Amino acid sequence: xxxxxxxxxxxxxxxxxxxxxxxxxxxxxxxxxxxxxxxxxxxxxxxxxxxxxxxxxxxxxxxxxxxxxxxxxxxxxxxxxxxxxxxxxxxxxxxxxxxxxxxxxxxxxxxxxxxxxxxxxxxxxxxxxxxxxxxxxxxxxxxxxxxxxxxxxxxxxxxxxxxxxxxxxxxxxxxxxxxxxxxxxxxxxxxxxxxxxxxxxxxxxxxxxxxxxxxxxxxxxxxx
Ligand SMILES: NC(=O)c1ccc[n+]([C@@H]2O[C@H](COP(=O)([O-])OP(=O)(O)OC[C@H]3O[C@@H](n4cnc5c(N)ncnc54)[C@H](OP(=O)(O)O)[C@@H]3O)[C@@H](O)[C@H]2O)c1
Numbered sequence: 711x712x713x714x715x716x717x718x719x720x721x722x723x724x725x726x727x728x729x730x731x732x733x734x735x736x737x738x739x740x741x742x743x744x745x746x747x748x749x750x751x752x753x754x755x756x757x758x759x760x761x762x763x764x765x766x767x768x769x770x771x772x773x774x775x776x777x778x779x780x781x782x783x784x785x786x787x788x789x790x791x792x793x794x795x796x797x798x799x800x801x802x803x804x805x806x807x808x809x810x811x812x813x814x815x816x817x818x819x820x821x822x823x824x825x826x827x828x829x830x831x832x833x834x835x836x837x838x839x840x841x842x843x844x845x846x847x848x849x850x851x852x853x854x855x856x857x858x859x860x861x862x863x864x865x866x867x868x869x870x871x872x873x874x875x876x877x878x879x880x881x882x883x884x885x886x887x888x889x890x891x892x893x894x895x896x897x898x899x900x901x902x903x904x905x906x907x908x909x910x911x912x913x914x915x916x917x918x919x920x921x922x923x924x925x926x927x928x929x930x931x932x933x934x
Pocket of ligand 1: 716717718719720721722739740741742743745762775776777778780784800801802803804840841842843844845846
């Protein structure tokens with residue numbers, strides 16, 4: 711399985727490192743191709759750089775590690791090559807002002823997941839994942855011992871579920887399904903109760919993640 715990562719910033723760059731550390735081949739693309747090439751050189755033979763269109767065409771799964779506004783522009787431009795791909799969306803409906811203050815960019819009841827899923831061609835296999843932790847936690851929490859950190863995902867698609875369970879495991883985490891696309895808002899920030907920021911910044915393990923999905927009052931302890 712080859713994974714295209716479109717965007718090699720905080721999330722895309724971290725995910726590329728985590729997947730290569732887990733033995734996964736990746737194809738990297740960015741706005742500025744030299745950034746993707748520099749990261750591919752650093753990561754070695756499992757990583758290559760390509761244009762956005764070629765990266766998607768060569769991959770089985772595609773991670774859109776981009777800001778939501780960029781996704782809205784980029785998906786229609788590359789709709790033809792996204793057909794039949796597993797499309798992984800880590801985006802959050804958030805923007806930052808010049809003082810670093812975060813603001814929500816969608817109405818309260820609309821998730822970024824529902825918006826991105828609706829943009830995709832009918833044959834694409836959509837899953838929301840890899841946006842539930844801050845980039846530092848995604849880097850530092852991989853392959854935690856003795857208990858791995860859980861990463862939530864949300865999808866209505868069986869093929870996407872199989873692929874993301876594999877990728878989350880290869881990236882060094884335990885996969886946990888939060889629900890279908892209707893549950894995507896629960897794993898997004900701001901506002902999602904299953905996002906790291908909705909869990910008081912904690913990195914939860916599998917048991918804690920399952921309890922959180924069920925709405926248990928059990929608080930994760932000492933797992934940051
Ligand atoms: N940062 C976090 O802690 C965090 C946590 C959870 C979820 N997220 C979500 O993850 C997404 C990415 O966030 P980030 O912090 O990783 O952003 P970022 O560091 O700003 O990286 C954005 C990447 O998008 C690339 N890009 C922009 N326009 C493009 C285009 N037209 N074609 C191809 N690539 C393009 C940029 O390319 P260049 O490098 O060439 O400029 C850059 O590599 C956002 O939706 C965010 O909400 C972020």
